[in-house]
Amino acid sequence: MRKLEVSLPEQSYSILIGSGLLAKLPNLLEMQGVQKQDRLFLITDDQVAIHYLEPVRRSLSESGFSIDFAIVPHGEQSKCVATYESLIGKLIEAGCNRKSVILALGGGVIGDLAGFVAATYMRGIRFFQLPTTLLAHDSSVGGKVAINHILGKNIMGAFYQPKGVIYDVDTLQTLSTRELQSGFAEVIKHGLIWDHSFVDWLFQNKEELLSRNSLYLTEAIERACAVKVAVVSQDETEQGIRAILNYGHTIGHAIEGTTSYSAYTHGEAISIGMVGSAWMSEKIHSSSQGLTKMTEELLTHFGLPVKLRTPLSEDKLMDYLRRDKKHTSTGFIFILSPIYGQVRINEHVPEGLIRQALHRIGAC
Known part of the structure; x- marks a missing residue:
């Protein structure tokens, strides 16, 4: 134990x-x-x-x-x-x-x-x-x-x-295969926001993890939980650093809400959301070049989607984003990655860039 x-x-x-x-x-x-x-x-x-x-x-x-x-x-x-x-x-x-x-x-x-x-x-x-x-x-x-x-x-x-x-x-x-794969979205997220060595470990051990090897699953869960513990221990009520745990979630929640929580599992929606966040990261931070390709490759290895299966309305997604708890009177807040294995809170992300990211993941 x-x-x-x-x-x-x-x-x-x-x-x-x-x-x-x-x-x-x-x-x-x-x-x-x-x-x-x-x-x-x-x-x-x-x-x-x-x-x-x-x-x-x-x-x-x-x-x-x-x-x-x-x-x-x-x-x-x-x-x-x-x-x-x-x-x-x-x-x-x-x-x-x-x-x-x-x-x-x-x-x-x-x-x-x-x-x-x-x-x-x-x-x-x-x-x-x-x-x-x-x-x-x-x-x-x-x-x-x-x-x-x-x-x-x-x-x-x-x-x-x-x-x-x-x-x-x-x-x-x-768990069904789909449920297991869905769970890996949050595991991968914890590596992407905090620990690039964990991401590398996931790449290396995807076969054992997908075959449900208990020892490997235990290690993956422990390492992912350790990231969350480190963040929550610093910021219990999300006044600062805890917001980084929302990486991929702003777009992901919009996908879930727009489809009435019926077309995608939570992990699938967050997976697509992380691709959108990686793409915006590359546009804002020159140091994160190649992040989108790497993110898509890792998510695909674990059977997760990287694009919408059928197009969703860009305007409807934007309407949902405006109701998100992280949206403020001064603009959109997104968690973006300046470098592989790290993220930061970006305030005032332009709506035009968000719309481009939504188009990149398959919105119309």
Whole structure:
């Protein structure tokens, strides 16, 4: 088992990564301060539940914990007000109080949704992230929790840290190929923004990673999480450096929103967004020449798209970008790369350049 520590002024917690951790969940929770009398409420989706709900529920029950659960439909559409309100009702009906603990068993959607429920139920109760996707290595760390509005992604949210992250890499064996590939987008992002040696390692070990070798996946997750921990520990609420974690996300979120979260997975949208960001980086920073080609090559190796499958309206994408949280009254903010393996915050990026980048990725 690998262990990383997230050190924050108000609250610190551990990220545990390894094989067979769900089977050890009762002991791991007790080691992190959860007591048998603390009612547990597990939130998962209908796909994850097929594989893991009953084993986890049975293990916790047989160890003396009281546990209730709720299953929501899989997919981004569950990050909505209606699902959120329904879950709050289920917590009330289950008798959950301020000492209760929410377990978020699933991918990024479940982590965001369950985390937002935890942040707001009785003004905040404890929760643990139990990621079951590769993509969730990113969203489960750092305390960003949220639900969507029809006009924007993650518009209703909070910074609310989990009490711990318990990441059983065995769960990645049940992912579809598309889900696994999607997860590599965020892994690659962490290398591109922080550590070029990690990017080189991904190039060299893509075969082992795509074949789901547990040792290689554990190392990839640990190294990617280590980047996020380093950033979040410096800037918990995104007042400065944490914004670099949004590399590729501004365009990516616009792609997701414009297609109603139905045509692309989150990782696929972020993959295309990173190509757009790499292209803009080359236009603004002469030191980043060749970045777009390298980025496209790496993403393609991991089965990720580098262009829109079908053209989207450039104007509709721009409308979405104007509603993005990172857009200010003085212009567009993008995370761009002056050199391979590093990024910086660029304010006042010209709309004309953004439109060119959108055209480069296939917008019309």
